[in-house]
Amino acid sequence: MPDVMEPQTADPVRVDEPLERRSRRLAAVAFVRGAALLPVLVVVLIIGAAVSPVFFTTSNLAGVGQQISALGVVVVGESLIIMVGGMDLSLESTFGLAPMVAAWLMVPVAAYGAGTMWGPVLGILVLLGVGAIVGLINGVMIVKARLNGFIFTLAMTIILAGIQDGMVNGQSLFDLPSAFSYVGAAYVGKVPVSLLVTVAIFIAVGLFLRYHRVGREIYAVGGNREAARAAGIRVDRIRIGVYVAGGVLAAIGGLMEAGRVSSVASTQGYQEGIIFNVFAAAVIGGVSLRGGRGSMLGAACGVVLLGLVQNILDLGNVSNYWIEAIDGGVILLALMMARVVGGEVTAE
């Protein structure tokens, strides 16, 4: 194809002109693109206020915050994987399996547990371990054995969900230790702990992506794998690493969800189909499925948008039978608005 960018050379501006201001302006532009959804969010907030007087109450918004926290953590994990140029469908199964394994080792046999009666600290370590191991398997099989990531993680999704179901004969596990439920259930004042943790994770990962060498390497590998390799970046490590990080984050999301509903259901994750919302939030938030592009600010906006829309549909007493259709329609609308507001960079 002809290089239509070529005329840029004729631009008379040279590097020796005041650089700092220009770089700062470019950075500001990048920030605005990352937050392309903000105007959409404002519109949604206005609609929410119009639909129900309950919408703008602290308790309602705190509830929304708690509901989207678990999803948000998984979106962070999936965004990292997408940014490096991969995809992982099995995060939704890790979201269910990791807390299930932990709960199974903690609750008594009478409550369908294994009978080991492990403590909550050990339980949380097991939960994180399950996430890491699943991520490692995905990463190694996709990166080293070079299997197709879509099909491999699809198969993993079904296998893991099957294990989650099979190990407890389709039961739900209750009576979780309170320390295990703390992250998902507790409040500090009027703010749910899960929301605080999720916000902290978004900020930490966002800063990591922006200012840490490995974070920058994620963008480099996602943007051009061969160029990254030629620049001395350990591409395989980065790629496997994000799958492991994604697995761990999905497990943390599962921990929050288990705490919120005070149980681990055999349907948690896969049978709720959360992966569609995970992908929707990331992509609406400007994370490119082609890799190399995306921000935590954008992804967070995507998560908040989906959560608010869900909440407005609930408050507006929309018939249960119609919620899904409207939900899907809103996702499409948000995608199109983000495309219009975000400009050319959001084009696929």
Place this chain on the structure above:
Amino acid sequence: MSAQTDPVVQAIGVSKQFGSTQALLGVDTALRSGRCLGLVGRNGAGKSTLVSILCGLLAPDAGEVRFDGEPAPPLSDISAWRSRIATVFQHSMVVPQLTVAENLFLGDLPRSRGIVDWRDMHAQARQVLREWDFNVAPDVECATLTVEQRQIVEIAGALVRGMRIVLLDEPTAALERDGARRLFERVRALVASGVAVLYISHHLEEVFEICHDVVVLRDGEVVLTAPTPALTEDQLVSAMVGDVEVPGRTAQAASPGSRRPRETSSEERLVVSDVVAKSTRGSVRGASLVVHAGERVGVTGLLGAGVATLARVIVGAHGYQAGTITLDGRSLPPERPDVALAAGIGYIPEDRWLEGFVGLLGVSENMTMSIARRLGGRLGILTPSARTHAARPLAEQLSLVSRGLGQPVAELSGGNQQKVTVARALASRPKLIIAITPTRGVDVASKELLLSALADITSATGASLLLASDEFGDLKLCDRVIVLVRGQVFTEFTEPPYDTEELIAATEGLVPAGRE
């Protein structure tokens, strides 16, 4: 003006602006039946924009395109454009998964009653291929063809559709010498049969060889239109470059002679012993060579002789099955570019789009990618200002033109992208720079600038240089030149200036006269 003298395609006062950049300004040019017109200009002069306008991919802001004196069809009528003018781009546009015959008739497959008539299509394709003296079966998948063969399929396909205007955009960029020669013969035959050809090239000797006329673009304006025989190469270059001072040219003219005697150390820096590496682009079959400290060594050979493969093996971009490679006594394992980089190798890849930069990321980030570990320190914290600080001297040294060091590299012109790639290699202050055809696709002036930058840097830092290139012009930089034939070291030239004919003979595996 009678109908017969109307040019087959004509640009009249064509202007085009991108943002604040005037890409073309009042360009007039015309292609005539049975003539080959050369289009030359530096990177960024507007060649690609003009081609895009002539083949209907872009609309001009002002001015118009005429075919046989008639106004051009609207841009939306793609098929009308495609029935008039064929463009063969630098990068092959054949569909690799389809057969030769399907590509020849793409868009209008021979049909009977709406169903593809394979028998008829193959018969017609065989006829076309015979006319081209092109010995390949019509049912072969294009993926298995060489670059040259794919080009033939593209050009032949254009003529099958009855087009009388062909635009060739750097058609020899991916061809070896013989392929280029055959292409020239075919282009001459085309022109003789009455087709109008627009030939875009950075290689001025090609323009002199096959173009009847030449038009020179500079900063979006036509600065010269003349019959080729009336011009000298110097006149053409000065028209392209204009008044701009080209620092490389004078320095280059003086080197390497003025720099002799260069300090040559007996210290062995890079030692390659009996390396065997399989590659579809030319295997290496037991090659050995030594590069001494501060030495500049050229490696050349035909396409497929393993020149690029050998260089890629050393930098770790390609694996090897046998042999050893050491840098200052440190062993370099296969497929570990990170180890090669840490050991002190700076890599300037052949295909900058593939390996040279991350288009979405900014100039400074790309330039410092090779030193991110050092910049980040133990905690790995990288700030944009640290990157800018490290990148600025390099950007200035290479006269990089950008809207700021944060501008994504994908938005830069080809020549500036190449500078980013070079800067990335130099940023780590390498002990050995490995460059593979660094001047490919770079205009004359930038080419000299790049070569002189490489010469200056190796002189200033004492770095060694291994220059793998099939462009003989690049090799004048080197203290010696090693010629590979079929993956093995065939011979070595130790005394510049190197005689092009001797080099050609050696790459063909012929022992030059007067040599052992």
